Amino acid sequence: MTVTNKVGATQEVLPLKAGEFFGEMTLFSGELSPISVTAIDDLEVMMISAPIVNQMIERQPSFAREISQILELRHRTVQAVNQTGASSSSVN
Numbered sequence: 001m002t003v004t005n006k007v008g009a010t011q012e013v014l015p016l017k018a019g020e021f022f023g024e025m026t027l028f029s030g031e032l033s034p035i036s037v038t039a040i041d042d043l044e045v046m047m048i049s050a051p052i053v054n055q056m057i058e059r060q061p062s063f064a065r066e067i068s069q070i071l072e073l074r075h076r077t078v079q080a081v082n083q084t085g086a087s088s089s090s091v092n
């Protein structure tokens with residue numbers, strides 16, 4: 001996952017591993033995401049619509065907590081890069 005910092009440089013903020021997801025910021029806010037994702041190897045992507053995610057959350061509330069934790073971490077990481085130009089290694 002990359003983001004463009006305040007001086008216009010693209011920085012990697014978080015690497016994604018097999019099985020991880022992206023696009024959750026846009027899914028829940030409806031706004032464009034400040035994050036870009038570029039694959040370095042072949043991959044398969046599955047798109048899940050907001051209504052399906054909402055059904056999953058209704059059936060398993062712990063799923064909402066997991067997504068919320070990931071969303072918060074990613075949001076703080078992007079904010080830190082935008083404010084300071086720092087890389088993800090300085091955000092915890």
